[in-house]
Amino acid sequence: MQALQIIKYGEIKDSLAFSEISPPSVQANDVLIEVKAAAINPIDKSIILGNLQGMLPIPLPSTSAYDVSGTVIDKGIDVSNFEIGDLVYSRVPQEQMGTLAELVAVTSHAVSKKPGNISFEEAAGLPLVGLTALQSLEYAGIKENDKVLIHAGSGGVGSFAIQYAKAKGAYVYTTTSTSNVEWVKELGADRVIDYKTEDYKAIVKDADIVFDTLGKNHTTEAFTVVKKGGIVVSVVGPLDDESAKMFGIADYKLPTELSKLVREKEAAYKFIFMHPNGSHLGEIKALVEDDKIRPIIDKVYPFSESTEAFNHLASGRAKGKIVVKIS
Amino acid sequence: MEDLINKIKGSIILSSKAEEYVVSIATEKSVSKGDVLIRQGQAVKNTYFVQDGCLRAYCIDKNGKEHTLQFAIKNWWISDFMAIYNKERSTLTIECLTDSNVIEFNTEKLDGIYSIFPEFEAFQRKNLERHVVSLHKRILNQLQLTAPERYDFFLKQYPDIEQYTPNYHIASYLGITQQSLSRIRVENARK
Numbered sequence: 001m002q003a004l005q006i007i008k009y010g011e012i013k014d015s016l017a018f019s020e021i022s023p024p025s026v027q028a029n030d031v032l033i034e035v036k037a038a039a040i041n042p043i044d045k046s047i048i049l050g051n052l053q054g055m056l057p058i059p060l061p062s063t064s065a066y067d068v069s070g071t072v073i074d075k076g077i078d079v080s081n082f083e084i085g086d087l088v089y090s091r092v093p094q095e096q097m098g099t100l101a102e103l104v105a106v107t108s109h110a111v112s113k114k115p116g117n118i119s120f121e122e123a124a125g126l127p128l129v130g131l132t133a134l135q136s137l138e139y140a141g142i143k144e145n146d147k148v149l150i151h152a153g154s155g156g157v158g159s160f161a162i163q164y165a166k167a168k169g170a171y172v173y174t175t176t177s178t179s180n181v182e183w184v185k186e187l188g189a190d191r192v193i194d195y196k197t198e199d200y201k202a203i204v205k206d207a208d209i210v211f212d213t214l215g216k217n218h219t220t221e222a223f224t225v226v227k228k229g230g231i232v233v234s235v236v237g238p239l240d241d242e243s244a245k246m247f248g249i250a251d252y253k254l255p256t257e258l259s260k261l262v263r264e265k266e267a268a269y270k271f272i273f274m275h276p277n278g279s280h281l282g283e284i285k286a287l288v289e290d291d292k293i294r295p296i297i298d299k300v301y302p303f304s305e306s307t308e309a310f311n312h313l314a315s316g317r318a319k320g321k322i323v324v325k326i327s
Numbered sequence: 328m329e330d331l332i333n334k335i336k337g338s339i340i341l342s343s344k345a346e347e348y349v350v351s352i353a354t355e356k357s358v359s360k361g362d363v364l365i366r367q368g369q370a371v372k373n374t375y376f377v378q379d380g381c382l383r384a385y386c387i388d389k390n391g392k393e394h395t396l397q398f399a400i401k402n403w404w405i406s407d408f409m410a411i412y413n414k415e416r417s418t419l420t421i422e423c424l425t426d427s428n429v430i431e432f433n434t435e436k437l438d439g440i441y442s443i444f445p446e447f448e449a450f451q452r453k454n455l456e457r458h459v460v461s462l463h464k465r466i467l468n469q470l471q472l473t474a475p476e477r478y479d480f481f482l483k484q485y486p487d488i489e490q491y492t493p494n495y496h497i498a499s500y501l502g503i504t505q506q507s508l509s510r511i512r513v514e515n516a517r518k
Contacts, residue, residue, distance in 0.1 A: 036391060069391065085366050087391055117495035117505070120391035289495045291505040 003101035004306045005061040009050030012310045016048065019061065024098075024105035031082050031108050032074035033090070035326040036120035037300075038099040039067035040313050041128050041156065048310070055247070056094060063098025066091050068106070069114050069123040070326075079108045089114040091127035093276045100306055100324060112281030115288035122295035125321030126160075130284045130293075132274040133161035136211055136233045137168070139270055144169030146208040149200070149225060153189055154180035156321060157213050157235065159296050162187045167292040173204045180319065201225055212237055223261035231268040243271040296320035303327075328355060330402060331376050331430055338450045345444040352436040358423045364431075365407055365421040373431050374406040375399070380427020381491060384419045385499070395500040398424075398485055398492070404454060406434070425491045474503045475511045 005019045026032045044065050046052050069089040072082050082088065090111040098104055114123040142148065148165045152158040153174030165172045166188040174189040177196055184192050193200045206227035212219050215236035222232040237258075244252030254262070254269070262269050287293045298320035301309040306324050313322050328350065335341050335349065355378070358364065365371055367387055375382065377399045384397040384405055396419060399405035407417040411434050440447050468477050478501060482489075489497070498508045 083363070083366070085368055087387065114391065116385075116393035117499065118392065123391065289493050291494060291509070
């Protein structure tokens with residue numbers, strides 16, 4: 001089968017190549033998906049560049065990408081919740097990475113039926129950003145009338161998080177640049193802050209939850225806008241003690257400045273590492289079918305132009321997901 | 328089973344032998360919400376009579392989107408009749424929208440009944456006439472009526488269905504977007 005593989009770490013143009021490889025073997029808990037569409041994410045680019053070699057080592061060559069939608073064409077003997085012919089979507093686990101291929105085998109626990117009211121291309125763009133946003137805001141205990149600040153509202157995770165938070169009945173602040181203000185408003189955010197002309201720190205006060213998707217100074221600044229006893233969840237900031245333990249880092253200590261801020265505000269800080277989860281994708285399916293969340297696609301590329309899709313991702317100019325149509 | 332027998336008796340004179348035969352080839356089944364009775368692309372072996380609950384027939388286009396053809400509620404028949412007639416694989420998926428009770432008929436056994444009890448030809452003809460009229464009406468509604476008018480007609484045809492049907496099924500049945508359906512509902516609420 002055809003697959004787009006990472007053949008070495010480095011620049012996109014030098015590191016990706018189409019290869020003819022053997023179809024994946026189907027384990028007892030796996031479903032074999034005939035891939036209709038795959039979506040690419042910043043993490044895929046970071047892996048190609050070699051920036052994540054320490055944290056997520058992969059054998060080379062490896063097929064790229066994690067997000068997928070398609071049709072179940074085979075299943076392992078222990079799979080009872082899917083049938084041949086089911087239309088599904090997934091963010092595949094690390095060890096099954098490789099959705100830019102004609103077929104991918106995925107543990108059924110990481111798979112859900114896709115929303116019936118959207119296309120394969122739209123569905124492929126949802127899993128990674130959707131799981132990241134859902135798991136972050138769910139950990140934060142989001143509920144009706146919470147005041148939530150979501151950074152980078154026009155990003156993949158941010159645009160999903162705004163819609164998810166609105167579906168939960170929260171009041172949503174979000175930051176974005178001038179050119180994105182209008183379409184971010186259309187996602188439902190209550191107060192869109194143009195960071196080029198406004199200071200979000202002067203606008204957001206006593207937020208119940210800050211969802212940090214930017215890191216660096218935004219992680220520490222979150223504690224100036226979060227309420228006493230609130231929570232800051234981050235997908236890019238420093239690890240917290242528990243996450244560090246999960247990654248096997250001994251004697252980890254939260255950076256001193258952050259630790260001080262947490263204490264002063266009597267707030268919680270949590271680093272969220274997205275994990276594949278079919279049940280969570282089932283929740284997202286229901287929200288999409290109920291029109292509470294709409295997928296946002298920037299561009300769909302044919303499989304043969306996958307490298308161009310990565311170049312577009314690297315440009316950082318996409319408003320919405322970049323999807324590759326496989327079949 | 329009683330509803331079905333009464334329905335048959337409403338169309339033809341049913342002898343006790345014929346009634347016994349119908350019962351012998353019928354299988355009463357309790358099915359759960361989400362169960363799939365017929366799957367697109369597979370052979371169609373059965374026809375279903377709904378005793379209670381709600382089923383949906385839909386097709387999936389090449390982009391993976393669902394399009395709802397029909398809902399079946401109490402006393403309706405549902406199957407992929409086109410596939411049965413043409414002896415082809417199913418173009419439709421039929422799923423249960425609620426926990427339902429259905430009577431399942433194997434299509435071959437159902438066909439066999441006409442040679443043994445010819446009076447069933449009349450019953451079947453009337454069913455098919457009703458089915459054709461219903462499809463005819465559905466096509467004309469799509470061609471002639473506005474979206475709010477189609478929605479009104481839909482609510483009369485399927486009273487209470489909104490309680491257990493996701494909006495996107497209704498929108499796809501009417502051939503409109505979910506946003507349009509929401510707008511129509513808001514307009515209706517203002518009336």
